[in-house]
Amino acid sequence: MLQLIQNDKIRETVNGKTVITKKPELLAPAGSLEKLKVAVHYGADAVFIGGQEFGLRSNAGNFSIEEMREGVEFAQKYGAVVYVTTNIFAHNENMSGLEEYLQAIEDVGVKGIIVADPLIIETCRRVAPKLEIHLSTQQSLSNWKAVKYWKQEGLHRVVLAREVGAEEMRKMKEEVDIEIEAFVHGAMCIAYSGRCVLSNHMTARDSNRGGCCQSCRWDYDLYENVDGEEVALFEEGDAPFAMSPKDLKLIESIPHMIELGIDSLKVEGRMKSIHYIATVISVYRKVIDAYCADPENFTIKKEWLEELDRCANRAAASSFFEGEPSYKQQMFGFAPSKMKWDFAGLVLDYNEETQMVTLQQRNYFKQGDTIEFFGPEIESFKMEVGQIWNDKGEEIEVANHPLQIVTFKVDRSLFKNNMMRKENK
Amino acid sequence: MSKPELLVTPKSVDHIKALLSAGADAFVIGEQQFGLRLAGEFTVQQVKEATELVHASNKKVYVAVNALFHNDRLDALDVYLKEMQKIGVDAIIFGDPAVLVAVRELGITIPLHWNPETTATNWFQANYWAERGAKRAVLARELSLDEIVEIKENSKSEIEVQVHGMTCMFQSKRKLLGNYFLYRGEAMEIENRKENKNMFLHDKERKNKYPIYEDLNGTHIFSPNDMCLIDELTELFEAGIDTLKFDGVLQTEEYITTVTNIYRQAIDAYFDQGEDAYEDLKDDLLEKIEGIQPPLRPLDTGFVFKETVY
Numbered sequence: 001m002l003q004l005i006q007n008d009k010i011r012e013t014v015n016g017k018t019v020i021t022k023k024p025e026l027l028a029p030a031g032s033l034e035k036l037k038v039a040v041h042y043g044a045d046a047v048f049i050g051g052q053e054f055g056l057r058s059n060a061g062n063f064s065i066e067e068m069r070e071g072v073e074f075a076q077k078y079g080a081v082v083y084v085t086t087n088i089f090a091h092n093e094n095m096s097g098l099e100e101y102l103q104a105i106e107d108v109g110v111k112g113i114i115v116a117d118p119l120i121i122e123t124c125r126r127v128a129p130k131l132e133i134h135l136s137t138q139q140s141l142s143n144w145k146a147v148k149y150w151k152q153e154g155l156h157r158v159v160l161a162r163e164v165g166a167e168e169m170r171k172m173k174e175e176v177d178i179e180i181e182a183f184v185h186g187a188m189c190i191a192y193s194g195r196c197v198l199s200n201h202m203t204a205r206d207s208n209r210g211g212c213c214q215s216c217r218w219d220y221d222l223y224e225n226v227d228g229e230e231v232a233l234f235e236e237g238d239a240p241f242a243m244s245p246k247d248l249k250l251i252e253s254i255p256h257m258i259e260l261g262i263d264s265l266k267v268e269g270r271m272k273s274i275h276y277i278a279t280v281i282s283v284y285r286k287v288i289d290a291y292c293a294d295p296e297n298f299t300i301k302k303e304w305l306e307e308l309d310r311c312a313n314r315a316a317a318s319s320f321f322e323g324e325p326s327y328k329q330q331m332f333g334f335a336p337s338k339m340k341w342d343f344a345g346l347v348l349d350y351n352e353e354t355q356m357v358t359l360q361q362r363n364y365f366k367q368g369d370t371i372e373f374f375g376p377e378i379e380s381f382k383m384e385v386g387q388i389w390n391d392k393g394e395e396i397e398v399a400n401h402p403l404q405i406v407t408f409k410v411d412r413s414l415f416k417n418n419m420m421r422k423e424n425k
Numbered sequence: 426m427s428k429p430e431l432l433v434t435p436k437s438v439d440h441i442k443a444l445l446s447a448g449a450d451a452f453v454i455g456e457q458q459f460g461l462r463l464a465g466e467f468t469v470q471q472v473k474e475a476t477e478l479v480h481a482s483n484k485k486v487y488v489a490v491n492a493l494f495h496n497d498r499l500d501a502l503d504v505y506l507k508e509m510q511k512i513g514v515d516a517i518i519f520g521d522p523a524v525l526v527a528v529r530e531l532g533i534t535i536p537l538h539w540n541p542e543t544t545a546t547n548w549f550q551a552n553y554w555a556e557r558g559a560k561r562a563v564l565a566r567e568l569s570l571d572e573i574v575e576i577k578e579n580s581k582s583e584i585e586v587q588v589h590g591m592t593c594m595f596q597s598k599r600k601l602l603g604n605y606f607l608y609r610g611e612a613m614e615i616e617n618r619k620e621n622k623n624m625f626l627h628d629k630e631r632k633n634k635y636p637i638y639e640d641l642n643g644t645h646i647f648s649p650n651d652m653c654l655i656d657e658l659t660e661l662f663e664a665g666i667d668t669l670k671f672d673g674v675l676q677t678e679e680y681i682t683t684v685t686n687i688y689r690q691a692i693d694a695y696f697d698q699g700e701d702a703y704e705d706l707k708d709d710l711l712e713k714i715e716g717i718q719p720p721l722r723p724l725d726t727g728f729v730f731k732e733t734v735y
Binding site for chain 1: 493494495496498499521522523525526527542543544546547548549550553554567568572575576579594595596597598599600601602603604605607608609621623624625626627628629631633634635637643646648649719720721728731732733734735
């Protein structure tokens with residue numbers, strides 16, 4: 001583990017107790033309005049969303065301008081902000097409509113855009129000057145002098161390359177006064193972002209305009225060309241050549257990132273479910289808050305780590321944060337495993353007197369199942385499901401209709417939008 | 426209309442002599458600590474020798490400083506840029522804005538060529554970097570002919586386009602080959618493979634072979650085909666593209682020299698004798714290239730006539 005160096009600029013002593021005064025932003029992905037609301041409700045300070053143009057996830061449920069407006073209004077009630085990704089590298093044909101689009105984004109109250117192409121940077125500055133400009137990781141920003149360049153260009157924030165380590169971040173913060181955003185959790189590119197066109201070659205889909213088909217997750221066979229002869233560099237039974245990286249998980253490095261003075265901690269995954277967002281954001285929220293409230297006595301709780309693993313479908317690693325990742329940070333020879341826990345229901349209401357929860361079913365569950373409730377207002381707890389009733393008051397054995405409304409008894413308090421998950425067996 | 430520059434990638438100082446005779450106008454050289462995916466490694470001393478040699482023939486030397494830099498190479502970058510200034514090379518090729526900042530701070534007066542490879546996709550960007558000091562933009566290889574022509578029409582800087590050779594389609598900072606051998610428990614084996622540039626990945630589904638190697642900058646994976654526009658140059662000539670580049674990475678000296686001469690013939694035919702002369706000659710030129718093409722490297726036309734979706 002890296003040594004944690006205390007940063008005096010971000011702490012203060014109040015009544016003999018040290019607290020962190022510069023709390024980093026927790027930035028969540030939101031592929032839809034529902035996900036945005038969940039992210040904010042579960043503790044995100046900011047969310048990033050994609051619009052219907054100029055963004056990099058053609059498959060994510062992207063926002064219309066009206067949905068952006070609703071998202072911004074919802075976020076504002078919680079004191080949270082919204083950023084929009086406009087991080088394609090445009091071709092000539094993508095240049096039209098940009099001005100109107102940026103003005104519309106500014107108009108609905110979005111705080112900033114995440115952008116890679118100088119075309120969009122300069123256009124934004126000209127037509128939508130109230131928007132903050134954040135440099136996307138697609139620019140693979142990996143040294144402090146390049147950070148200085150973007151500072152000189154007037155950018156508010158830079159998102160670092162995924163290849164930047166803790167000591168490199170420290171130097172960047174020392175050399176340049178600009179907000180720095182770094183990834184803390186989620187799926188990773190194995191290539192320098194923006195410098196991979198595997199999809200273009202293999203499937204005629206442009207990765208730098210949102211068409212990435214994740215060819216880096218496929219298996220290949222490695223050969224050597226010896227004087228025109230093709231010699232296999234593997235034997236029967238050897239794992240094929242693979243590049244697939246484990247997912248990033250820096251939950252245990254959060255104190256370190258806070259001490260480095262990183263301004264925004266970013267969770268990746270606009271395609272992920274509301275269960276994933278709720279779980280990941282709530283755990284990171286707890287860690288950030290706990291460390292900032294009392295850095296001297298902070299320890300990471302085992303239950304936080306366990307909770308985070310409940311929505312993981314790939315093994316996780318620290319990537320470049322603590323140094324060059326070894327082969328142990330790649331996935332060889334095995335497919336993503338199923339998640340250990342499934343999202344099973346969303347709390348619509350809880351009656352304190354009768355101790356009955358009203359729940360919207362999101363996955364099959366039945367009487368006798370072990371389930372777990374979690375949410376920002378409660379400590380997670382497990383229980384066994386007793387009798388279940390449907391919305392007509394009839395007792396049912398199983399809740400097997402998607403989105404059906406059911407009630408059952410829970411003897412601890414729940415709140416609207418708490419979630420229920422069920423162990424996968 | 427003036428002749429476009431024919432830009433090639435020598436493997437050594439001696440190779441430059443052969444390439445000068447074959448008709449090259451300009452050369453990309455450098456070393457992997459600063460430049461990406463070079464055909465040959467040139468120390469500072471060799472850059473000096475190469476520059477003297479090339480300048481004696483009134484031709485140009487461009488030095489590749491287009492790596493993605495991390496903090497630990499910035500001091501060396503400053504030293505290197507000062508050396509290049511002393512030698513008097515004709516251009517610095519850069520992708521990382523750190524080079525621009527260093528050039529400004531050090532008062533370097535060598536012209537700059539902007540080349541971030543995959544991300545140079547529109548004319549606005551070409552002009553953006555031109556306003557910040559780039560004399561030339563090197564376009565992404567993933568563009569169509571129409572896009573290339575439109576960029577040239579709207580750009581304030583010189584435009585360089587690759588017309589022949591393989592193209593990089595992936596760069597990771599990770600040591601992906603080393604990691605694979607380590608995973609299989611053959612850690613020692615990779616030590617002997619550091620300089621091995623003969624490996625390729627086989628994609629069984631697409632029946633493609635992708636060259637792959639590791640160096641200081643990480644792992645590089647290349648296109649399954651060599652692009653070859655020898656018989657498709659008319660529109661690039663008409664558009665006034667300033668430089669036609671043949672990237673000879675992972676090719677032999679003999680191949681690079683022969684192909685350079687074939688492109689020389691095409692350019693001279695068109696500009697000295699007219700379009701008809703080129704039209705008459707181009708099929709023969711293509712046949713000559715096909716005749717020396719390595720068996721594992723099929724030819725295609727890259728993305729010039731291929732649409733991508735997203």
